[in-house]
Amino acid sequence: MKYISTRGEAPALGFEDVLLTGLARDGGLYIPSEWPQLSRDEIKSFRGMSYQDVAFRVMKPFVCNAHSSISEDDFEAIVAKAYSTFRHKAVVPLAQLDSNEWMLELFHGPTLAFKDVALQLLGHLFDHVLTKQGRKVTIVGATSGDTGSAAIECVRDRACAEIFMLHPYGRVSDVQRKQMTTVLSPNVHNLAVDGNFDDCQAMVKALFNDLSFRDEITLSAVNSINWARVMAQIVYYFTSAVALGAPDREVSYSVPTGNFGDIYAGYVAQQMGLPIKQLVVATNRNDILTRVLTTGDYSVGTVSPTISPSMDIQVSSNFERLLFNLYNKQGDDVRRLMNNLSQSKSFTIDGPELAKAQQIFDALQVSEEDTEATIGQVYRESGQVIDPHTAVGVQAARRKNADAATPMVTLSTAHPAKFPEAVEKVTGRHPDLPAHMADLFEREERCDRLTHDLDALKSYIRENI
Numbered sequence: 001m002k003y004i005s006t007r008g009e010a011p012a013l014g015f016e017d018v019l020l021t022g023l024a025r026d027g028g029l030y031i032p033s034e035w036p037q038l039s040r041d042e043i044k045s046f047r048g049m050s051y052q053d054v055a056f057r058v059m060k061p062f063v064c065n066a067h068s069s070i071s072e073d074d075f076e077a078i079v080a081k082a083y084s085t086f087r088h089k090a091v092v093p094l095a096q097l098d099s100n101e102w103m104l105e106l107f108h109g110p111t112l113a114f115k116d117v118a119l120q121l122l123g124h125l126f127d128h129v130l131t132k133q134g135r136k137v138t139i140v141g142a143t144s145g146d147t148g149s150a151a152i153e154c155v156r157d158r159a160c161a162e163i164f165m166l167h168p169y170g171r172v173s174d175v176q177r178k179q180m181t182t183v184l185s186p187n188v189h190n191l192a193v194d195g196n197f198d199d200c201q202a203m204v205k206a207l208f209n210d211l212s213f214r215d216e217i218t219l220s221a222v223n224s225i226n227w228a229r230v231m232a233q234i235v236y237y238f239t240s241a242v243a244l245g246a247p248d249r250e251v252s253y254s255v256p257t258g259n260f261g262d263i264y265a266g267y268v269a270q271q272m273g274l275p276i277k278q279l280v281v282a283t284n285r286n287d288i289l290t291r292v293l294t295t296g297d298y299s300v301g302t303v304s305p306t307i308s309p310s311m312d313i314q315v316s317s318n319f320e321r322l323l324f325n326l327y328n329k330q331g332d333d334v335r336r337l338m339n340n341l342s343q344s345k346s347f348t349i350d351g352p353e354l355a356k357a358q359q360i361f362d363a364l365q366v367s368e369e370d371t372e373a374t375i376g377q378v379y380r381e382s383g384q385v386i387d388p389h390t391a392v393g394v395q396a397a398r399r400k401n402a403d404a405a406t407p408m409v410t411l412s413t414a415h416p417a418k419f420p421e422a423v424e425k426v427t428g429r430h431p432d433l434p435a436h437m438a439d440l441f442e443r444e445e446r447c448d449r450l451t452h453d454l455d456a457l458k459s460y461i462r463e464n465i
């Protein structure tokens with residue numbers, strides 16, 4: 001399997017190069033040239049298997065193939081190591097809310113958010129590939145709160161990588177900030193940028209598009225522009241759907257969405273043969289995705305702070321991957337839309353492409369009031385304390401569920417202890433951090449402040465590499 005760029009003008013690559021490359025050299029995102037297919041019998045055979053065994057089988061076609069030198073044995077060992085750090089034996093357990101309503105708990109990894117599921121794997125993959133090649137990379141990433149700590153955790157103290165992580169100053173929760181800035185490893189550099197997450201993400205993409213700088217520092221990515229991030233997130237759609245009766249039964253998902261990586265992984269699972277009935281895109285009041293999927297209008301507004309800060313995103317990176325699929329893999333069309341976006345901050349999809357998107361996705365914008373109300377409602381109904389991002393997903397699941405007979409699973413993307421104020425305000429309960437983080441607020445912090453300026457970022461990286 002080779003990987004091709006959504007903008008059609010970068011060379012096709014094998015898996016190891018895609019892992020290390022991040023953004024394609026034409027500004028696009030890499031995507032597999034075709035979707036591997038899993039038969040009903042193969043999917044059925046996942047019943048009763050461990051998460052690690054299913055993960056190996058689902059990801060194998062993407063990783064171990066004629067265009068990659070990663071052997072099946074090595075990959076199996078990497079997968080086993082990656083998920084040994086999770087605090088729950090099932091890695092991502094299901095919790096039941098009602099007869100046909102479920103939450104998939106994706107926050108049992110080291111940094112308490114779904115990002116660990118992909119980034120624990122990525123750390124081991126980077127290590128494996130770079131050690132074999134005798135190389136080192138410079139990772140530059142952008143975070144609205146959760147990718148940052150998960151990425152730092154996966155590469156801290158590794159000789160193969162230096163990491164620079166940009167977060168929007170004052171716009172992540174205290175727990176999220178501390179999780180990043182208290183890691184004092186010499187290869188970790190935290191930067192608080194004067195701006196919002198979109199500004200941080202745009203700076204990272206601009207570095208990738210500066211080809212000489214990118215080559216000078218051997219730039220790599222840990223954001224979901226890196227295909228391996230999306231790939232690892234496909235797995236939990238399979239494990240959860242099979243646990244609920246797939247492939248003999250359809251399953252629906254509601255996904256709190258910002259950068260469109262997590263829900264796009266669900267779309268890929270569906271393309272690979274998993275019988276997914278509904279994919280619900282759940283957004284907070286930064287609702288560009290709900291807008292584009294309901295009206296076709298993708299125009300970038302101002303990022304508005306919410307109690308689900310990790311989803312305070314307007315320019316949603318992975319939507320470009322969906323566009324590539326909607327426009328039948330025509331890089332020219334994607335380039336045209338992306339040029340419109342950079343010139344006039346908007347584009348429109350309509351006609352058959354919009355109809356196709358609407359066939360695949362439902363979408364709902366959830367208000368701040370409804371997010372709070374949902375945290376309270378779930379607590380009263382089931383005693384479960386959920387975080388505000390999960391609450392956005394649960395509210396959309398309840399409002400958009402088209403068929404009560406089909407299990408509806410909300411992806412529970414973060415541990416409530418990452419957002420204690422919002423949760424305590426509604427439930428009266430202070431969600432405690434797990435034991436390994438109990439002293440988080442006593443730890444020393446290290447972080448530099450940066451203006452929203454690309455040259456300043458380049459200088460900082462050159463000085464600190």
Ligand SMILES: Cc1ncc(COP(=O)(O)O)c(C=O)c1O
Pocket residue numbers: 113114145146147224256257258259260261262263310311389413414
């Ligand atoms: C807790 C949480 N939930 C949901 C999301 C949205 O996921 P995605 O960006 O993959 O759409 C994020 C950040 O991306 C997050 O950190």
Ligand SMILES: N[C@@H](CCOP(=O)(O)O)C(=O)O
Pocket residue numbers: 142143144145146147148222223224225258259261310311317
């Ligand atoms: N919500 C994310 C934003 C970055 O998204 P990514 O999936 O592209 O890494 C975060 O928590 O940082």
